[in-house]
């Protein structure tokens with residue numbers, strides 16, 4: 485049995501949750517609160533003191549992209565061609581700066597300050613805007629329409645789709661839904677992934693007031 489442990493939000497755990505649900509692996513989705521997280525960290529159960537982790541019969545695997553590469557293989561989401569597989573990896577690693585630009589803002593306890601800094605991140609010239617433009621250009625240039633220009637949907641798509649659009653769910657102070665409207669290729673890409681039959685099926689039980697509403701077809705129309 486595999487157990488994916490992460491906080492009760494999409495964040496860095498969601499892509500692996502989707503891949504696990506598309507695989508035939510036996511797994512359990514374990515939502516961890518701050519108290520349990522601290523306990524696990526103090527008990528040395530987190531290889532890098534962070535979540536997500538995947539507990540497997542062989543041991544604990546950490547780092548969201550490593551977990552996704554591992555479980556993505558069981559879901560048929562790693563291209564068989566090694567160059568395409570490497571391009572999917574490249575895309576996932578290339579997304580790092582976007583997440584890192586926001587990481588420091590989670591520790592800002594003053595709401596006004598947090599909002600101001602996040603707004604600046606997504607304003608022209610900000611690190612977030614710069615990274616969104618990168619992603620906008622990449623998906624715009626993809627001949628297949630998939631993130632890493634792979635022939636089929638890959639783990640890179642699960643990561644981009646879940647980590648990017650979750651940012652605009654309204655659950656992050658200072659990140660406005662209107663930001664994404666500036667990126668037409670990303671909106672087109674949302675439409676492609678949200679309507680992919682495996683993704684539609686995965687989120688079929690989600691309603692518009694759920695934290696995962698951003699993964700539904702037409703979410704940003």
Ligand SMILES: N[C@@H](CCC(=O)N[C@@H](CS)C(=O)NCC(=O)O)C(=O)O
Pocket residue numbers: 495496533534535536546547548549
């Ligand atoms: N590079 C790591 C980063 C993981 C990470 O930043 N996890 C955050 C939640 S998204 C965390 O565990 N934060 C708790 C803390 O740092 O105290 C990955 O991709 O898994």
